[in-house]
Amino acid sequence: MTALVLHRFPLDPFPYDRWLAELDGGVVMIAARDRIEGGGEQVPDGPGGYRRLEVVDTFDDEELLDRLALELAEEHQVTHVIAPHEADLFRAARLREKFGLPGQLPEGVLLFRDKVLMKQRLEAAGIEVAPHALPGTADEARAFAARHGLPLVFKARDGFGSVGLRIVTTTDELERHLAEAFAPGAALRExxxxxxxxxxxxxHVDGVVVGGRTVMAWPSQYQYDLSSFQADPGARVDLTLDPSDPLTPRLLALAEEALGALDGPDDYAFHAEVFHTPDDRLVVCEVASRPAGARIREVLTAVFGVHPVELASRAYTGLRLPALARLGEGARLAPVRMAGQVLMMKRPGTVRGIPVTPEEPWVEFYGVFAEPGEVLSEAALSSDFLAAAVLSAPNREECERRLRALGARFETEIVID
Incomplete structure (x- = not known):
C-alpha cells in the first residue's frame, strides 16, 4: 500500500513518514514551499523518510497540482489519498474516484463543502441552522435583510478559513457591500x-470517526470572534469545555447527529462549529470532513494523548490503532486533561519584538512565525498567526488562567511598528 498526501502545511507538525511507516509502499507527498517556509522550516533537500517528496512553490496553481497528483498516483500505484486541508478535499476525492480507491468521493465531499447543501441536509434532519439564502441579485439580498434584519453575514458558498466572510451591521454598510458584490448588468450570482x-x-467539536463510529470527540469554545482576524491585535483564546459543563454532552450529541445527517466516509477527522445563543439554543454553523485548523490538532493531542490526524490517517490506511485497542465495544477515548490555544494574528508593519519562549511544563506547543525586522502584511486567513501556543491544565478554569497570562505576555512582548 502507498499513500499520497496532498499537504499545504509546514512539515514538522505532520510526520506522515513516521505515522504511516508500516505501509509497505511508503508515503508520497506533495508539499508547498511557501507553507514550509512560512512555518519557519527549512525546505528539505531530499525525500527524507518519504518514498517521494515533491515540493511545489505554492498550491495556488491548481492545474499544476492536479497534473502532478495524477502523475504521482499513477507512477507509484497509490492506494490511498490523504488531504488534511479543506481546499484539497475535492482533488483527493477525484483521484479516489478515478482509480477506484477507498475514502470520500466527490459526491460526499460536496455535502461538506457546499454550505447550502449542507444546511439543507441538516435542516432535513431537524437540526437548527441560521436562516440563509443564495441571493442572485442585490434586490434579493435587500429582501432577505428586510425579513431578517441586521446584522447579516456574507460568505462564500464553498469558503474556508473565514476568507471573504463579511458581517454588515448598518444599512449604509449593506449598500456598500451590495455595490461591490453585485455589479450592474452582471449574471445572477450563485x-x-x-x-x-x-x-x-x-x-466547536473536533474529533475522529473510525469505521463509521466516532472514537474521539471533544467540544471547545472560542473566546473571540472568528471574523475579526484582520482587525484583532490582541490575544485570542480558545479552550476545551470541562466534562462537567452542561454544554459538553449537548454539543457532543449534536455533533454526532450532524455527522450522521451528512453521511461522511468510514474513517476521517471532523470539525463542527456551533453557535450557543443567549437563549441557550445550539445552532450549527457548519461541519467539515477534515481535521481542524489553527492549533486545535495540538489541543486534541494534549487532551487525549493521541494526535487526531495520525489516528485518522492510520485508520484510513488500515493500520493498527493502538490507542483504541484498550477500549471496549462502542467506547470512545476519554480526555485526560483540558487544553487550549492562545493566538496572535499577523498584522501590517515591521516586527520589532517577538515573545520570549515560554518554559512552563504545561506548554504543549509554541511557535513564532515572524522574525525581528520582517515586514508583515495583513492576515490573509484566520490561521495566519504571528505566534501560537497550546497549554494544558487539569481543568478548564486553570487552563484559561494560564492561557490569559501567556496572552498578556504576548501582547506586551510582540512589537510591530
Missing part, C-alpha cells in the same frame, strides 16, 4: 451565501 446573524459564543 456563489454568495447570505445568513442571518446568530448571536452568542461559537463552540
Amino acid at each position: 456563489d454568495l451565501l447570505l445568513e442571518a446573524y446568530v448571536p452568542g459564543r461559537m463552540c
